[in-house]
Amino acid sequence: MRLNGVHIEDTFAEAxxxxxxxxxxxxxxxxxxxxxxxxxxGFATSVIACGCEAAMERALPPGETPDARPxxxxxxxxxxxAELAKQVARRVGQCVMTCPGTACYAGLRDGPSIPLGNALxxxxxxxxxxxxxxxxxxxxxxxxxxxxxxxAATAAVEGVGGGNFxxxxxxxxxxxxxxxxxxxxxxxxPGAILPFPGGVVRSGSKIGGKYKGMIASTNxxxxxxxxxxxxxxxxxxxxxxILELVIDGVSEAAVAAAMRAGIAAVADLxxxxxxxxxxxxxYGGKLGRHQFRxxxxxx
Amino acid sequence: xxxxxxxxxDSSGPPIDMTGVLPxxxxxxxxxxxxxLMLLRGRERHRLDTLFTLEDxxxxxxxxxxxxxxxxDGVGTGMTAGDIRxxxxxxxxxxxxxxxxxxxxxxxxxAFAAAEMAGGSLRVAGDAGNFLGAPLAGGTRGMSGGxxxVAGDAGxxxxxxxxxxxIAVHGRVGSLCGARMIAGTIVxxxxxxxxxxxxxxxxxxxxxxxPEAIPSGFSDGGMNDWLFLELMRxxxxxxxxxxxxxxxxxxxxxxxxxDRSAGGIGEMLILSEA
Numbered sequence: 001m002r003l004n005g006v007h008i009e010d011t012f013a014e015a016x017x018x019x020x021x022x023x024x025x026x027x028x029x030x031x032x033x034x035x036x037x038x039x040x041x042g043f044a045t046s047v048i049a050c051g052c053e054a055a056m057e058r059a060l061p062p063g064e065t066p067d068a069r070p071x072x073x074x075x076x077x078x079x080x081x082a083e084l085a086k087q088v089a090r091r092v093g094q095c096v097m098t099c100p101g102t103a104c105y106a107g108l109r110d111g112p113s114i115p116l117g118n119a120l121x122x123x124x125x126x127x128x129x130x131x132x133x134x135x136x137x138x139x140x141x142x143x144x145x146x147x148x149x150x151x152a153a154t155a156a157v158e159g160v161g162g163g164n165f166x167x168x169x170x171x172x173x174x175x176x177x178x179x180x181x182x183x184x185x186x187x188x189x190p191g192a193i194l195p196f197p198g199g200v201v202r203s204g205s206k207i208g209g210k211y212k213g214m215i216a217s218t219n220x221x222x223x224x225x226x227x228x229x230x231x232x233x234x235x236x237x238x239x240x241x242i243l244e245l246v247i248d249g250v251s252e253a254a255v256a257a258a259m260r261a262g263i264a265a266v267a268d269l270x271x272x273x274x275x276x277x278x279x280x281x282x283y284g285g286k287l288g289r290h291q292f293r294x295x296x297x298x299x
Numbered sequence: 300x301x302x303x304x305x306x307x308x309d310s311s312g313p314p315i316d317m318t319g320v321l322p323x324x325x326x327x328x329x330x331x332x333x334x335x336l337m338l339l340r341g342r343e344r345h346r347l348d349t350l351f352t353l354e355d356x357x358x359x360x361x362x363x364x365x366x367x368x369x370x371x372d373g374v375g376t377g378m379t380a381g382d383i384r385x386x387x388x389x390x391x392x393x394x395x396x397x398x399x400x401x402x403x404x405x406x407x408x409x410a411f412a413a414a415e416m417a418g419g420s421l422r423v424a425g426d427a428g429n430f431l432g433a434p435l436a437g438g439t440r441g442m443s444g445g446x447x448x449v450a451g452d453a454g455x456x457x458x459x460x461x462x463x464x465x466i467a468v469h470g471r472v473g474s475l476c477g478a479r480m481i482a483g484t485i486v487x488x489x490x491x492x493x494x495x496x497x498x499x500x501x502x503x504x505x506x507x508x509x510p511e512a513i514p515s516g517f518s519d520g521g522m523n524d525w526l527f528l529e530l531m532r533x534x535x536x537x538x539x540x541x542x543x544x545x546x547x548x549x550x551x552x553x554x555x556x557x558d559r560s561a562g563g564i565g566e567m568l569i570l571s572e573a
Contacts, residue, residue, distance in 0.1 A: 067529045103526055127564055129501065130482070131527050132463065134534040140527055149526040 001295050003264075005271030006278060008294050013259065013280035016288025018053070018077040018161035019084050020250055021114055021154045022107030024060065025096055026071035033059070036102050037072045039095035044076070044087075045196045046246075048205075048216055052078040052087040053161060053248050055193035066105050067149070073107050075193045077161050077248045081112055084156060089119035097123070097141070097148050106136075106154035117141070117150035160290050163192075163247035163255035165263055166204065166222060166279045168239045174274025175241035176200075181269060182245055182262035189261050191254030192247050204244040207283055219281070239276050252290060259297050302357030302382075303330055308350060310368035313341030314390050315350055317364075318373045322381025322400065326360050358382060372409070375402040378419060391428070394421040395435060397445060410454065411435060416464065418445045422539075429454035429473065432466045442466070442483065448540045455492065458485045461502065467540035477504045480565060486535065488542025499558050499565035505531075507544045509553070509569045517557030517567065524550045525568065545570050 001008040025040070027033045037056050044054035054076040065071035076091070078084035096104045097120060106116060117139030121128045124141040130152070131138050137152035167182070169175030183199035186192060194200070209217025220230045222242045227235040235242065245262055249255035263278055280294055303325055307315075316339040324332050334348040347353075357363040361382035364371060372390035375383050379399045388406035395414040407425035413432045427449045432442035433456050441460035448467045455473035458466050458480055467486040474492035477485050480499040487506050495510050496517065505528075513519065528550045535541035553569040 067526050129503075129564070129566070131484070131503070131531075133527065133530045138527060138530070140525075146523050147525060147527075149530075 001298065003267035003298065004269075006267045006269075006275045008263065008267070008298060009277060009279035010293075010295055011280050012282050012294065013162075013164045013292040014282040014285065014287045015160050015162040015164070015255065015290035015292065017290070018047070018079060018159050018248060019081055019156045020075055020077040020159035020248065021084060021088060021156050022057065022250070023074045023076065023088070023092065023116070023154060024065060024071055024105040024107045025074060026060075026065045026067050026069040026103045026105070027099065028069060028101040030059065030070040032099060032101055033070050033072050036096045036099035037074055039099065040091045041074060041076075041195075042095070044091075045201075047077075047079050047161070051083060052076050052091075053193075053195035054087075054091070055195045055199075055248075057190070057193055058187070067103055069103075075159075075191075075248065075250065077159055077195075081114070081156060085114045085119070088114055088116060088154070092116060092150070093120050093123070097143065097150070100145055103149040105151045108155040108157055111155035111157045113153045114156050115152075116154045117152045120148075120150060157250050159248060159250045160252055160255045161248045162281075162288060163249060163259055163290070163292055164244055164281045165259055165266075165294065166242060166244045166281060167266055168236065168276045168279065169241045169243070170238060170274040170276060172241040174269075175243045178266045178269050178273060178275045179243040179245060181265040185261040185265035186245065186247065186258045189254065189258040191251060192249040192258035194245060195248060196246055199245065201244040201246050204242075204281060207286060234279070236276065244281065252292075255290075256292055256297050259292055259294075263294070263298055301355040302359060302361040302363060303333060304354045304356040304363040304365065305333075305347075305351040306354070306365040307367045307369040307371075308352060310366070312369070314370035314372045315340045316373050317371050318376045320347065320362065320364075321375070321378050322360055322362050322383060323379060325362060326381065330355075357384065370409075374404075375400070375421075378402060388425070392435070393423075394419070394447075397421065407451070413442055413445070413447045413466070414438070415440065416442045416445045416447070420445060421447045423447075423449045423451070426451035426470070427453040427457075427468070429456055430459065431457045431468075432461055432464070433457070433459035440481075446538065446540065448538065452489075457487075458483065458502075458504075461485070465535075465540065467535065467542070469542045477502065477565070479561075480504075484531070486540060486542060486545075488544050496555075496558055496565060496567055498561040498563065500561060500563040502565045504565070504567045505545070505552075506567055506569050507542060507571050509555075510567070513555060514557060516560035516563070517555040518559060520554035520556045520566075522551060522553050525552055525554070526550055528552065528568070528570075 041054040057073040060071040204219040205216035336347040370390040389408035391409040410428035452470035469488040480502040555567040
């Protein structure tokens with residue numbers, strides 16, 4: 001398949017099930033929302049070493065938040081309910097509760113319950129107050145600037161982690177421009193996030209490695225500098241830079257929509273923009289049960 | 300299936316105990332099941348259809364009660380589902396022990412309305428008597444769920460020993476509002492009598508103005524922003540339970556914490572001082 005001169009490889013992105021949740025963080029100003037969210041989603045790029053993958057889904061205007069203040073929706077994904085609960089409690093406790101003026105609400109209603117305020121209430125040292133409003137329970141935890149309002153629990157949803165596509169570009173500048181265009185497009189898709197820095201991964205990985213104990217190591221097949229040294233190299237001649245976009249979503253449909261939006265944005269730049277081809281990371285079916293075939297996604 | 304309209308045949312005489320006259324019974328057995336119910340009037344037991352005329356009418360599956368001048372006690376007692384509308388006044392214990400459904404009183408209701416209520420909603424267009432949402436005589440726990448909205452005034456001991464749920468009184472309440480309250484929320488639109496919150500352990504009493512004297516077991520927590528008020532206001536405005544005298548914007552209020560003499564950390568929030 002060719003889109004605007006860009007070759008779309010006939011392959012699939014291999015993804016795996018993850019448990020995810022959505023949180024809504026609000027504060028007095030968008031800047032304080034951003035401060036809380038950046039902190040909460042920091043070091044949450046890959047479950048390989050971070051415990052969870054998280055990013056802001058979208059900013060929320062005051063009209064869309066429970067307390068009519070500026071806010072943001074954040075998605076967090078982990079490999080199990082227990083790990084998700086641990087990460088939610090730690091990150092909300094250390095990064096949202098600590099941030100001036102914030103409040104935190106559940107962004108999902110249906111699904112297994114994950115403690116939110118229920119995990120943090122004891123910080124109130126006995127002065128915390130539960131309040132049921134509109135059938136939902138909140139904890140009011142006294143803090144130094146007043147009160148931290150936090151919904152008691154959120155819900156988990158079985159989502160998809162590791163949706164991806166890979167941009168092969170003539171040079172680093174072209175690759176970065178294409179990746180940034182894709183990031184902008186994907187951030188407009190509801191239910192999906194890009195957990196890596198700026199939404200882009202430059203150190204894509206393969207499963208295992210030469211050294212004992214390595215869960216993952218550099219994806220040698222896509223390292224341009226190893227093109228002539230690695231027999232299984234997948235780097236065509238004329239490609240100097242390769243970037244990957246990794247997508248987590250609350251559903252298969254959300255990931256597919258995000259991939260479609262991202263690849264379309266890359267293809268819009270076209271061969272004239274230095275994009276040679278788009279492919280995807282698959283691991284021969286060893287990684288997960290979800291497969292997103294690029295040609296089907298773009299059909 | 301249409302609803303049923305019950306009109307009192309004889310408005311003189313002692314109160315009629317309406318225990319068991321519920322929409323559930325209409326749904327299960329139809330009008331016949333209702334007609335055959337035995338009700339106490341004073342010391343005597345009567346078939347329901349000797350005390351009331353029964354007609355089709357009202358919303359599907361709902362009961363409409365027209366008491367005339369008769370006193371109907373225990374309307375909606377133990378109700379779990381459906382609707383009851385009382386076109387007039389209720390006697391004592393309206394909605395007591397209610398677990399679900401909706402009870403609407405277009406007039407006033409007597410003492411012990413919503414006593415030991417666990418769910419559902421009670422709306423009173425007029426005034427309510429003493430012990431609104433409190434324990435029944437001999438009981439140890441008051442209201443444990445559901446919502447009560449009184450458009451007029453209410454008597455003494457509103458929400459006594461209340462554990463969960465919401466009581467909103469648009470008018471004034473008497474003494475000992477929220478006394479020995481365990482949790483839950485009481486909203487009072489037009490001031491309360493003495494000793495509000497006495498021995499309360501937890502819970503919130505939202506007031507339009509400060510009590511005439513701050514109860515001795517309460518300490519003044521000063522002014523602050525209480526974000527949950529924004530959520531509560533949205534919810535209560537939708538349910539018609541946000542008194543007209545309360546501010547419609549902002550989250551600032553003065554907070555009194557107590558009753559410390561009982562080890563309590565409940566609160567009285569004075570909204571008008573924002």
